[in-house]
Amino acid sequence: MSDESGSVVWYACKYAPAELLAGYGASTRLANVEADTFEAADQLAHGNLCGYGKSLLASALSPDVHALVLTTCCDVMRRIYDVLVERDDIDFLYLLDLPHNTGKAERRLMRSQLARLAAAYGSYSGRTFDPGLALASFAPPVVPTKGHVTVVGAHAPGSLMEAMRESITLPVSNVTCTGARRVASPPSELARTVRAPGCGCDACIADDPAPADALESFLDWYAPALLGQTPCMRMNDVSGRSSLTDGRNQEGIVYHTMKFCDYYGFEYADAAKEARIPMLKIETDGTRQSAGQLRTRLKAFDETLHGMADDVSAAARSVRPKGGPTYVLGVDSGSTSTDAVVMDGSGKTLASVIVATGAKATAGAAKAIEDVLEEAHLTRDDVTLAVATGYGRDAIPDMDSTITEITCHAAGAHLLVPEARTVIDIGGQDSKVIHLTPDGGVANFVMNDKCAAGTGRFLEMMARTLEMPLAELSRQGLEWKHEVRISSMCTVFAESEVVSLIADDTPTPDIIHGLDVSVATKTSALAKRVKGEPPYLMTGGVANNEGVVRALAEVLGAPVRTHPDSQLCGAIGAAWLGLQSLGA
């Protein structure tokens, strides 16, 4: 947020009266900010506020910000205002009280609130209200683009919108709480109050409304119009929001929730149940972190919308004809291991390897490719098509195409266990649940949100705390006798619980079982989100931990299968999708 001219008024809510302020010559801008650090907010307020609020606070402390209008839209915005009032750094800081209803009484209250704001801003700026400027500032109505993807929910940070534009191949429309600012166009009767400057004669002067009258007329119309926008979730009557997710002109919905914003989790839960088009839930903390994971999920969603990985098809069309037998290389570059398989034209896996990724994804991939080709007695030139997947997929050189691990896992799982309908993949860095269509496509999927809880990393950290290797953790976890509840899902808090249990001489197998159940519970919650159904197939490194597999079966109330090649699932899927694209 910077304002060299000093006339910019920042706002952070779609109910902020941008057009009214424009009538005073203000240039109004949405504070679409992402702070590099939340240090200021943590120090001045509290860490457990939403990322947007914390970013706003950090940015508003900049000396470049001279005017900011907030609304009482949510707890966080009200408290950010309180903190800024105490700091007293902003020349014009205003909190607009926003009703929760939109009836006659509320429109009257809103009008009087707007009149007070107008008086305060007029006094601050030294300007009078110019209806022409106000009316000229209304954005023309937006016609929804046919076949677009809608971002719904809590404020979408700039980095999310960037990732959307990069990863989604369809037009993207932002109707989040800050993006859906759609105030109705003023009626022509109101526009008639704005006239060209008169000639100065008495008749013109008599006919020209005084600025105060013009403001009154404008507010009479504007207060209901501002309140009449498609409601955000803090409003009491949210029935008008159904149009945001009804599937009309929409190909898909990305539902964004933000950590420590409570409004949109509820709507998502309902919308996901009734969704007639693909819907992806993304939760962010309002920072630029985890961009890699974000792109993976969005790209996978884009692949879901297209029904098939378009990129790989295009790549298949462009590969030079080699003649001779067909060999497809699939490489899955994960955070812990890099897996590679070579598949022949019949879909038979000729060779497979699993190597440690190490510090560099490229080095791990090079080693995996070298080893798998050696095992298959092939050279790189013999490979018809090479497809990469996994976190490091874009970093691997000389690949013909890349597909996200979501699509690859689905395809790989279908190949390994054709009857499986839900894949539970718990890897080192993330966990994901993919609900499959009967033919192995992705019906829905969900990934954990930027948190180690319920992932392989969680178990690794706990193994370290218990001073044993992972394999031993898996073995000892089966020998439990008594239920121990590890109540915290947070890795850090769970670790302190484990330390307390160790101090209480709780038998180690019981502690491990508690950890296994904790992972299973977290994963089960993900499975419920995508309406997962049996048969379940578990893949990823944690599938080797029988304690977790058993705990998961118990929590889900259905058997959970594993497969000897489950760790290769992503690479197998990549190779198989590559083979499919060749028309083999």
Place this chain on the structure above:
Amino acid sequence: MADDTKPGIRILDRFGAAVDDVIEDNPRAAAFWLLTAFQVETWKVRHLPEGQKLPSGQMGCRLAIEGITRALEHPDEAVLTSIFMPNEIFLAMGLRPMIAEAISDFMTGARAEEGFAVAAEQRGVPESYCSYHKILVGAAATGVLAAPRLIANCSVACDANNITFKWLAERLGSPHRYVDVPYDTSEDSVAYVADQLEELAGVTEQVYGRALDRARLSEFVARGQRTLQAMERTLPMRHRRYLVNDMGLEMQEALALHLLLGSEDAERMALQAERDIPEAKPYDGLELIWVHAAPYFSVPLQKVLDESPVAQIITSDMTFDQTRAGGFEHGPDEPFLAMAERLVHNSFNGPAARRIARIRQLCEKTQADGVVVFCHWGCKETMGASQLMKRDLEAAGFPTLVLDGDGCWRRNMSEGQTATRMGAFLEMLHDRREAAR
């Protein structure tokens, strides 16, 4: 006073776990067990009150537990409300308000909160949602909470009020009235809220088929105002008097003053407190103002605060939130305006500065040694203002501890950290007092 090592607590643990096990598959059984547990507790507080407690404390405890249990026993007469909602309309009509936050708190008392909170999260309720509301949503979603005949809540004091009750009304099919309380305290705001309360009275008459006697309503409003005045008079009396309280009792008294404000019982309790406190034994421990909910189940906090010679909670801002600086302008002859005025001027409504001013006033009137600002999980209203409170109160000479935790879900309490922080804070206050002597 509870302690995790006591046999009674171990039995409660098993009870809570047993309820957890059946809430999804047999919600009726869970509801029956919980109600039975509350009835046993109601019988206990009426017939076997904790003798060492002050009579007013015994009354507060009984009123809170009886009030909620009777409402659960008589669902036909119950109205589900939020903690800050004025209840005189319902009480004057012989109905039984049932405060949502109290139901959650009682689930916690029965050690049954875990299952409901998890059930809510599994249905998509955000992890960061206020645990009081989360537990209530879980209870409704699993079918343990029966549909009330009417849900009536207000927007004070947090976002969760805009979500939970609407969600419950949709799921349970109950009629819902929402009272929107503006942020500013103008007379326009008071009139706006009064209109909504009057409308609510009409809806309540329709739903329950009972008429509201306006004269009776005025009596309840008058009694409510007298009750608050009596409570206010107890503030300066509290200093250096042993209140024989615990965190649970502090919350129960706050609950009684919201649930039953306007009733004869609540007035009797306040008048009893006015008689009890000056007669109470002298107290030489540290005296704290508690801000927001208290995690009465936290063992490390129980050890130093509950009927303890080390420190006592002298009062909380949950108990003294319903006043207006300078006194009320509307009297019982304008009952709707009077209730609206109390709600608009509630210290939990409006900017943080208003709440902080009230806390500072409580500190000054009681000559407290320090303040604990308890950041209940999910309460952005308190968390966002916590550092402002600390800065302001410490500038006024009242050392302040900002303590993170959860008022009703044990999972979110980090007991080791809580013990260290509270212990260090009390040591600091002790040293400060010794130095001043």
